[in-house]
Structure formats: C-alpha cells, structure tokens
Amino acid sequence: MHREPLLSLLHQYNPIDSNERAMWLDTIAFVEQQPSCFERSLAMGHITGSAWIVSSNATPANRQQTVLIHHRKLDRWFQPGGHADGNPDVAAVAMQEAQEETGLSGLRFAGNPGEPPAIFDVDVHLIPARPDEPAHFHYDIRFLIEADPNEPFVESGETKAIQWVRLEDIPTFTEETSIQRMIEKSVFLAKTN
Numbered sequence: 041m042h043r044e045p046l047l048s049l050l051h052q053y054n055p056i057d058s059n060e061r062a063m064w065l066d067t068i069a070f071v072e073q074q075p076s077c078f079e080r081s082l083a084m085g086h087i088t089g090s091a092w093i094v095s096s097n098a099t100p101a102n103r104q105q106t107v108l109i110h111h112r113k114l115d116r117w118f119q120p121g122g123h124a125d126g127n128p129d130v131a132a133v134a135m136q137e138a139q140e141e142t143g144l145s146g147l148r149f150a151g152n153p154g155e156p157p158a159i160f161d162v163d164v165h166l167i168p169a170r171p172d173e174p175a176h177f178h179y180d181i182r183f184l185i186e187a188d189p190n191e192p193f194v195e196s197g198e199t200k201a202i203q204w205v206r207l208e209d210i211p212t213f214t215e216e217t218s219i220q221r222m223i224e225k226s227v228f229l230a231k232t233n
Contacts, residue, residue, distance in 0.1 A: 090121025143194020
C-alpha cells in the first residue's frame with residue numbers, strides 16, 4: 041500500500057506536546073482513512089511536505105538560523121513546503137519544495153547519513169477558501185534539512201522574499217504557533233548536539 045511508508049514514519053514519531061499529539065493522531069487517522077490523501081484533488085484536505093531548513097552544524101551559525109519565505113499567495117512568512125501531488129514519498133516532496141522555493145542546491149537531511157529522514161514536526165492547519173478552491177486542511181509533514189547559510193538564494197515566482205533568520209528574531213516575522221514549536225525543537229537540538 042502506497043500509504044504504508046508514511047504511516048510507518050508517523051508511528052515512529054514522538055510529538056513534543058499535547059497539541060502536536062492531537063494533530064499527529066488526526067494525521068494518522070486521515071492517512072489510514074483516505075487512499076487519495078496525497079492528491080491535491082481531495083477537497084477536504086491532503087498531505088503536504090515542508091522543510092525546516094537550518095544552518096548547517098558545520099558552520100559557525102550551528103543551527104541558530106532558519107530559512108523563511110514570504111509566501112506570495114498567503115502574504116505571510118513560512119518555512120518552504122508544498123503539495124505532494126500524488127507522491128507518497130513526503131520527505132522527497134519536502135526536499136523538492138525546499139530546492140524549488142529557495143534555489144539552494146546544497147540541501148541535505150539532518151541526521152545520520154544512510155538512514156531515512158525522520159519526521160521533525162507534524163501540523164494540521166486550515167487553508168482558507170479562495171475563489172478557485174474551498175477551504176481545506178493541510179496535513180503537513182515537516183523534515184529537518186541543513187544548508188550552508190552562505191549559499192545564495194535563487195528566488196522563484198512563488199515567493200516575495202527568502203531570508204535566513206536567526207531563531208530569536210523569528211517572532212518579528214511570524215507568531216505562528218507551529219513555527220514557535222519548531223524553534224523550540226531547534227533550540228533543544230542545538231543544545232544536545
């Protein structure tokens with residue numbers, strides 16, 4: 041079954057708090073119940089993949105910065121990410137979206153080389169209705185990706201701006217709860233590595 045790899049990743053994941061745990065359980069139920077969960081055409085919602093890009097451990101910034109994009113359609117700052125469009129390999133989706141939206145070529149999954157990427161965060165959020173589509177949910181699976189903060193960005197048509205932002209400065213860009221949760225996880229990882 042094409043949903044099994046994602047379900048396996050989800051079952052290996054450990055949410056950080058009760059809010060994320062509720063979204064994690066909702067995501068598992070959604071994937072189990074919806075065979076077309078990776079398709080954008082599923083009007084109630086669909087799986088998306090995102091990248092929490094941090095400055096590489098090999099740089100002086102040592103995971104103290106992340107990449108935020110100013111999303112053109114939503115006019116807000118977020119991490120890179122997007123629709124699976126039928127691809128059940130959500131880690132590959134997150135990597136592809138990160139490359140397309142930032143133009144960075146030196147991206148790599150954090151973690152041990154040779155091991156499959158692990159989920160970094162799970163979030164479920166409502167996308168407001170637009171003239172061409174109804175309101176629906178994004179079941180967003182997020183992966184931790186490292187990059188060299190000295191590599192230049194190549195802007196795409198999907199973004200108004202791309203920027204490296206120090207973790208402590210992110211609240212001036214966004215107060216999004218899920219981004220705050222990823223900041224907390226990043227700070228914890230930086231302390232333990």
